[in-house]
Amino acid sequence: MTAIVRADGLVKRYDRTLAIAGVDLDVAEGEIFGLVGPNGAGKTTTLRILATLLEPTAGDAEIAGWSVRRNPNEVRRVLGFMPDVFGVYDDMRVWEYLDFFARCYGLPAATRKRIIGDLLELVDLADKRNAYVQGLSRGMQQRLCLAHALVHDPKVLLLDEPASGLDPRARVELRELLRELRTLGKTIVISSHILPELEELCTSVAIVDRGRVLAHGRIADIEQRLRVGAVLRARVLADGEALEAARDWFAGQPDVAASAILPDGTVELGFRGDEAGAAALLRAAIAADIPIATFSRAASDLEELFLQVTGQDEPVPAPEAAA
Amino acid sequence: MTGATLRRRVSRLAMPGITAIGVKELRGRMRGKRAFVSVTVYTLIVAGFAWMVGRILVESAQNQFQFDPTYQAASIGRGIFMALMILQTLMILVLAPASTAGTISSEREKQTLDLLAVTPISSVAIVVGKLLSALTWVFVLILASIPVTALVFVYGGVAPDDVIRGYVMLFVTAIAFGAIGTFFSSLLRRSGAATGMTFVAVLIATVGLSFIWVFMRATTDSFFARRPPEALFYLNPFVGQVDVACGTEGGTGSWCQIIDEITGTSLANFGGGGDGRVIINEGGVIPPDAVPAGPVGRFGDVVAVNDPFAGERDRYWPRSALTLMLLAVGFTAAAVQLVTPTRRWRPRLPGIPRRRRPGRSTE
Numbered sequence: 001m002t003a004i005v006r007a008d009g010l011v012k013r014y015d016r017t018l019a020i021a022g023v024d025l026d027v028a029e030g031e032i033f034g035l036v037g038p039n040g041a042g043k044t045t046t047l048r049i050l051a052t053l054l055e056p057t058a059g060d061a062e063i064a065g066w067s068v069r070r071n072p073n074e075v076r077r078v079l080g081f082m083p084d085v086f087g088v089y090d091d092m093r094v095w096e097y098l099d100f101f102a103r104c105y106g107l108p109a110a111t112r113k114r115i116i117g118d119l120l121e122l123v124d125l126a127d128k129r130n131a132y133v134q135g136l137s138r139g140m141q142q143r144l145c146l147a148h149a150l151v152h153d154p155k156v157l158l159l160d161e162p163a164s165g166l167d168p169r170a171r172v173e174l175r176e177l178l179r180e181l182r183t184l185g186k187t188i189v190i191s192s193h194i195l196p197e198l199e200e201l202c203t204s205v206a207i208v209d210r211g212r213v214l215a216h217g218r219i220a221d222i223e224q225r226l227r228v229g230a231v232l233r234a235r236v237l238a239d240g241e242a243l244e245a246a247r248d249w250f251a252g253q254p255d256v257a258a259s260a261i262l263p264d265g266t267v268e269l270g271f272r273g274d275e276a277g278a279a280a281l282l283r284a285a286i287a288a289d290i291p292i293a294t295f296s297r298a299a300s301d302l303e304e305l306f307l308q309v310t311g312q313d314e315p316v317p318a319p320e321a322a323a
Numbered sequence: 324m325t326g327a328t329l330r331r332r333v334s335r336l337a338m339p340g341i342t343a344i345g346v347k348e349l350r351g352r353m354r355g356k357r358a359f360v361s362v363t364v365y366t367l368i369v370a371g372f373a374w375m376v377g378r379i380l381v382e383s384a385q386n387q388f389q390f391d392p393t394y395q396a397a398s399i400g401r402g403i404f405m406a407l408m409i410l411q412t413l414m415i416l417v418l419a420p421a422s423t424a425g426t427i428s429s430e431r432e433k434q435t436l437d438l439l440a441v442t443p444i445s446s447v448a449i450v451v452g453k454l455l456s457a458l459t460w461v462f463v464l465i466l467a468s469i470p471v472t473a474l475v476f477v478y479g480g481v482a483p484d485d486v487i488r489g490y491v492m493l494f495v496t497a498i499a500f501g502a503i504g505t506f507f508s509s510l511l512r513r514s515g516a517a518t519g520m521t522f523v524a525v526l527i528a529t530v531g532l533s534f535i536w537v538f539m540r541a542t543t544d545s546f547f548a549r550r551p552p553e554a555l556f557y558l559n560p561f562v563g564q565v566d567v568a569c570g571t572e573g574g575t576g577s578w579c580q581i582i583d584e585i586t587g588t589s590l591a592n593f594g595g596g597g598d599g600r601v602i603i604n605e606g607g608v609i610p611p612d613a614v615p616a617g618p619v620g621r622f623g624d625v626v627a628v629n630d631p632f633a634g635e636r637d638r639y640w641p642r643s644a645l646t647l648m649l650l651a652v653g654f655t656a657a658a659v660q661l662v663t664p665t666r667r668w669r670p671r672l673p674g675i676p677r678r679r680r681p682g683r684s685t686e
Contacts, residue, residue, distance in 0.1 A: 051441050053664045073443050081441040087433030091351035103343030104442035148438065 004029040004187050005050065005156055009059035012045050019045040021211040022059065027189060027204075029155075032182055034198035035191035037208035043191040044084055046208070047160045050189070051081040064155050077105070080149030084160035084191075088133040088141055094120070095129045098148055105152040112151075119147040123177065139170030146177065157181065159190045163197050175201055232269040232278060237291035239265060246290045253281055340448025341455065348426075348456035358460070365414070365464045369407060370471045376406040377478075393479075400478030401571050405578070407472050408489045408564040411465065412496055416560070419461050419497040420525055423504030424518040426453040427662060431512050436662075446663040450655060454505045461497045465490065481571050488567045492640060496560040499647035499654075500525055506654040509661040528558035536585075550587050553639070557646035566640040582639050 007025035011018070020042035027033040035043045048054040050061050052072040060067055066074040089097065095116050102112040120126040123143040128136065136144060142162065149157060159178075163171045178188055178201060192198050198205060199219070206216040215222045236246045247267050250259040255273035262268050271278060282295050352358065380399040387395070427450070430436040439449060469490070475481045503524050507517040532555045539551035556562040562585065569579035 051437075053437055053440055055664075076441055076443045079441065081437075083434070083437045085434050086438060087435045089347070089351065089433070089435060091354055092347070096347070096350060100343060100347040101438070101442060103346065104340060104439070104444045106339040106443070145438075 002029060003027060003062075004064050005033070005061070005189055007046065007050065007059070007061040010046060010049055010056045010061055011058040012042075012049060012054060013057040018211055020049075023208070023211070023213050025061075025206055025213065025216070027187060029187050030182065030185060031203045032178060032188045032190065032201055034202035034205035035189065035208060036193070036198060036205050037191075038193055041193075041208040042211040043193075043208055044160055045211075047081075047158050047189070047191055048083075051079060051158050052076060053081075077152065078155045080152070080154035080157045082145050082149050082157070082159045082162055084164065086145055088136075088144075090134050092133045093130050094125060094133055094136070094144060097133050097144065098151060101148045102151040107152070115151055115153075119150055122150075122180070123147045124173070139166050139173070142166060142170070142174065143177070146174075150181075155185075155187060157186050157188045159188065161192055162190060163192065163194065171197065231297065232271045232281075233262075233294070233296055234267045234269065234285070234290075234292050235294040236265070236267055237293050243267070246285075249288060249290065250281075250285070253284065255281070337445055337448045337451070340444030341452040343444060344449060344452025345456045345459075348453060349459060352456065352460055358463070361460075362463060362467050366467050366471065368414075369410065369468045372410050373403055373407055373471055373474065377403050396478045397480030400475040400480035401568065401576075403478065404472065404475045404481045404485070404489070404571065405564070405568045407468070407475075408493070408567065409561060411468060411493055412560050412564055415461060415465070415493060415497045416500055416525055416529065418464065419458065419501040420504035420521040421518065422460055423454060423457040423501040424508050424521040425514040426457055426505060427508040427658070428511055428514040428517045429508075432514060440662075440664045446659045449662055450505060450509065450658045454501055454655060454658075457505075458497055458501045461501065462494065465493050465497065485567060485571045488570060488637070488640065489564060492560060492563045492567055492644060495644045495647045496563075499558075499560075499651040500528075502651035502654040502658070503528075506658045506661075509658040529561065530559075532556070533559050533562070553585050553587075553642075554646070556585055557643045558650065560643070560647065563640040563643040566638070566643075569639075570636050586639055 003026045005025060005027035007023050010020055010023040012020045023042065023046050025033075025046070035046065037043050045054065049056050049068060050063065052068050052075050055069065060069050062068070063075045064078045066078065068075050089100075092100070098116045098119060099112055102115060107115065117126075120129055123146060125136075125140060125144060125147070128140065133141070133144065142165075146159070146162070149159075162178075163174055166174060175197075178190070182188060190198065190202070202219070204216075204218045205222070207214045207222070234246075234250070236243055238246060243261060243265060247259050247261055250256055250267055250269055255271055255277050257270035257272055259267055259269045271281070273281070278297075282292070285292055285295075377399065380402045384395040384399060427436070430439065440446075469486075472486055472489075475486075476483075500521075504517070504521045507520045507524065508514070511517040511520060536551045536553075536555040539555075543551070562581070565578050566582050569576065569582045572579050
């Protein structure tokens with residue numbers, strides 16, 4: 001797979017503050033790539049540099065082989081960008097809005113007509129064709145903004161916090177839409193500080209904090225590299241002292257970093273081992289006569305991963321260094 | 324880059340962009356009743372004002388018996404024409420900046436400029452497209468007033484080319500002060516601040532610089548010292564209109580005296596229009612041999628004369644118009660730079676390598 005989005009030591013400095021301090025990215029074609037980090041980590045700055053809206057202080061980035069510094073116009077033709085905060089024009093109908101952006105890309109009239117129809121179908125706004133843009137709901141505006149980024153059939157989509165301000169249903173719709181776009185062959189770079197949102201969607205992520213990429217790659221790979229393992233939850237059929245004894249037993253096992261009793265009586269374990277290790281742990285627990293009803297990995301892997309990674313001061317070592 | 328490729332590049336990127344912006348802006352501006360109402364109101368104001376000025380001039384003319392009534396008609400025509408030009412200049416000085424001062428700052432306020440900046444249309448297209456479509460509205464108003472202005476031909480005293488001069492000056496005024504609005508709109512993030520600053524700039528250009536001239540004229544020895552530069556008035560479109568009015572007077576009226584004072588020339592007092600014609604009026608000196616045979620002498624008629632001072636007409640306003648156009652180009656170029664998200668103040672010259680190789684320069 002070839003990298004379609006590549007950032008190479010991007011640095012952006014505003015007067016005194018360093019917004020990003022050397023971001024490297026490598027996104028393969030056809031991926032949904034998540035840029036994860038707390039607010040102020042440099043996600044938006046990175047995306048704006050990729051979108052040719054900001055010039056990096058140092059470093060360069062390439063989109064589909066074009067440099068954002070030297071060939072911004074070529075980059076703009078292969079790129080669709082949806083900023084985190086965006087407005088809509090007053091006094092514009094939905095189709096006119098898309099028509100305007102299609103004109104900006106110099107599409108001929110017949111193509112514009114066809115594409116506007118297709119896109120409105122895609123984002124499910126076909127019945128709002130003649131509605132005024134400012135009268136749409138937030139979720140609809142978001143979808144319209146996504147549609148506008150697609151008028152020129154870009155290879156790469158940069159979406160900055162696309163789900164912010166959306167209700168759960170709109171989020172699900174957006175997620176479905178992004179999956180559909182991926183099947184259409186788009187590469188999608190998406191930023192968010194809401195982790196579960198990305199976890200279900202992304203094929204790989206970069207964890208960004210304080211202007212640096214702390215970890216980069218497939219979620220499973222990063223996990224492996226960190227040996228964070230996961231959070232395991234064991235529902236133990238006991239209470240009081242027996243439950244505490246079970247917790248203490250777990251705490252004494254190898255690869256268990258921490259164990260705690262949740263209010264509902266579940267024992268939660270910070271586990272550093274892999275899947276085989278988890279199996280061995282479960283076997284040992286049963287052998288130790290602990291009455292376990294359920295035993296599972298907690299769902300929010302990425303969240304744990306994120307806390308783990310951003311808690312460190314140094315970037316996570318690369319795979320070969322960690323091995 | 325050769326001229327041809329440059330042209331191709333410009334036409335490829337700028338023209339569709341200007342069209343796109345223009346279509347979008349005009350769709351918004353001309354939608355519904357708004358455009359219709361504003362043109363109607365503007366025309367009504369202009370027509371009402373013209374009628375009132377006409378009434379005033381007619382009333383005052385009726386109290387004077389020393390002149391021929393046809394001469395008086397020409398005088399009334401000139402008066403109405405000048406009043407219309409001054410009124411329209413005033414309205415354009417308000418309308419043109421007001422319609423452009425929000426164009427780019429409102430995109431920033433509504434956070435739509437980014438959406439525009441990531442499309443391949445150039446900043447030139449964004450700024451020029453917005454300026455032109457905002458001005459189109461002002462142009463429509465100006466054009467709508469032409470039939471009203473044409474009514475002065477009923478009275479006489481004003482030739483069609485005088486009207487053309489006046490309207491050229493009006494269009495130039497709209498472009499220049501529209502460009503100032505666009506500049507402040509791209510400089511300042513808030514539309515309110517942009518509008519405010521634009522009107523401060525308009526006041527400086529019109530009243531401020533003119534007042535400096537007056538101050539300098541009053542405080543220097545008027546006879547021997549050089550008079551203050553007339554360029555201080557170039558940004559004042561009223562003075563340009565005064566010169567246009569002077570053209571209708573054949574060089575001797577009170578409007579001409581203002582221009583004489585400003586430019587320091589009074590040759591035109593010897594009479595004659597610059598294009599070798601003169602309109603018969605109060606002071607127009609027509610050489611006896613220049614009076615054609617036939618039923619002439621109807622005041623307000625335009626007669627050809629062999630004028631030795633041809634060229635003295637239009638001695639001021641073309642310079643003012645040119646300065647205003649240069650100002651418009653300068654402010655537009657500055658606005659383009661301010662809109663460009665990257666590479667500010669760094670025009671790329673073909674063939675000159677960049678100083679710094681991108682990437683790997685931090686280590």
